[in-house]
Amino acid sequence: MVSRAWRVVWPALLIAGAGLAGTGDAGEGEFGWTRSPDLTAYLLVVAAAAAALALRRLPAVTLAGCGAAVVAYLAAGYPVGPILVAVPVAAAGVAVAWPAGRSVPANVALGLAVYVAGGLRFGLPYSGVAGTWPLLVLLAVALPAAIGVNVRTRRDALADVHEANVLRVVADERTRMAHELHDAVGHGLAVIAMQAGVALHVLDRDPGKARESLEAIRATSRDALDGMRAELGLLRGEGDGPRRPAAGLAEAPVLLQRIRSGGLAVAADIWAGELPQEVDVAAYRILQEALTNVLRHADAGNARVRVARDGDDLLVEVHDDGRAAGAATGGSGITGMRTRAARAGGTLEAGPRPGGGFAVTARLPLEPPVERAP
Template sequence: MDGQHDGPPWRRHRTDEPHHPRLPWLSTGLITAFVLGGSTFAAHAQQGERTALDPAGRALLLVTCLALLARRRHPVAVVCGTAAGTLAYLGAGYPYGPVFLAVAVACFSAVVAGHRRAAWSAMAALWAGHVLLAHWLYRWLPPSGDSAEPWGQELVIAAWVVAIVALSELARTRREQWARERAERAQAARRRADEERLRIARELHDVLAHSISVINVQAGVGLALLDSDPEQARTALTTIKDQSREALGEVRQVLHTLRAPGDAPRAPAPGLDRLPELVDQAAGAGLTVEVEGKPPRLPPATDLAAFRIVQEALTNVVRHSGSRRARVRLARDGGALLLRIDDDGPATGADAGGSGNGLAGMRERAAALGGTIEAGPRPDGGFRVLASLPLTVRHAEESEEEVEDR
């Protein structure tokens, strides 16, 4: 039972209970006062032409206007009720005035709420009913001796009806457009959040996979030499300590963006200028790395991606290759940086075929910059990772979060 609701009780009731829109007291009160005041003024102006506005007529106007309180919860019933109340008021022969305002507001609310046919039908019934009252039923209805209304007046009323419906449709269209724009903005925000989570996941994977692989190898060396060569075991433990401290620092830097996304990073993002550190760390894990070529000046995003790709490739050599030697070649090919990481194999792990999360992360990094990654066994044995990264990053493909993190 306790697991059925999440969050504190003062927040649960807001989502567990059905939402009902608040009653529009203020607008309804203003409309009611205007209709009653305007009708009273119209009664004085039309004295002798229409039936005097008595308490029954005022009560009918009041009930018709107060029905607008429910226009958000029950728009169809309100538009039909206000149309019927307005017809009853006119059928009783009471003076013309702002009597159509209530049904106009009800029609607007119904159309905006999506009940277009009901609103159109109510307005059409109102106009048709007024035609019957003014040109046929007036003989039997008050005031006595009344004559038929001119058809020009019916055209004016029809024009008002069309204008009310058109304005309601325009408001509905604008609201739907605003709703779509809000949904698109929310979707874009979710997409940016997903991209940021993916970026952080890649960073954590690259940092932890490399560091833990080095620590694992050094721990094995330390255990193997603990009795026979204590000094070498001490060196392995020192490497473990340094590597773990560096990994913790990078993990804190990545996680800091989650706690304070608006703050600038405390340390610059790693790049190929730290390639000698990777070589030293690989040497501590028993892997000799030969580096050929120097990288050109790179954009920060490309520099970070290149560093992580080399880091992940060397980590895979440590974890999945029987070779203790790897070669890293850096070259420029037109507008792209070429990275090639080779080892002579043979493969020793179940994930050495190139289907692990690390290779997927490398491909995602390259694709995000418009580059490519090829990874697989070489014809002569061993394994090769070949990356092509653009030297200029297209602005449209850079997110604001990546720029801020740099």
């Protein structure tokens, strides 16, 4: 609050302090003035200071008020004095507040008005103090205006950078939510479709197995709906409510059970060590998407999952023996897995295996890279 008030009043205090303290001694050693500073001169100083109070909100008022006070002061025949401080204050203020296309003409008009007021009083040709008048006006207007334009340019550049960063963060968050929806809902639908097929196939001859598949459908659909509601709540800006904990490899046994219940044999070897959360989430989502792709596209009977520590990296491998695994390269599944791996600082490779089937291999660093000094 104090700093905000100071930004408003300091231009006025500068003009008032300099004007009230120095106007009485103005004119010593100067020629051309016809009227000693009196009450009117001080009132003009106060008027210029009052106009400067509007600099932040109404720079046009400051420009007009300061310019009019200085022109009236000079036209009245008072000696050149510290009231001229109002000129650079107004010039710099409008240059900061307005774009250059608007502030430059305004400052040119201000400079011409002050120049003409002084020139008419000093007469031509200029001599003595009057000989410095054009240079004095130029410095009083052009220099602060140039500084103001530079300040505004830098401020606008920083604002553009900030806006770009905000847009990038928003875009990254939307992409993350899109991946979450794709992984959670897409996997859920794939498992539901698989279990529904199993239930229809065994409904007449094995009601118990059909019941297991229906129960799996119910559990999977509930999880998928919960995940979708959570992400949609974030998308709608409902970020104050409780969020579902991030998925991790601790949920891998449930994932493998769902996949196996549909008839796909999955051999799994999953390392149970402590993991950074970003790596844990990325590893689980890559594993989930890779197995979902096996269900959707591979026409496979067997899959092998391996999650192991390899030096400073976590290795995630999913291999299958499907005949149509190449179809898994289509769509957004592989792209999403690569994006997740990249966000965790790792890499992902996916493609057909030389001996048949399809392979997904992700390598995720367990420690962030160390930045070396140049």
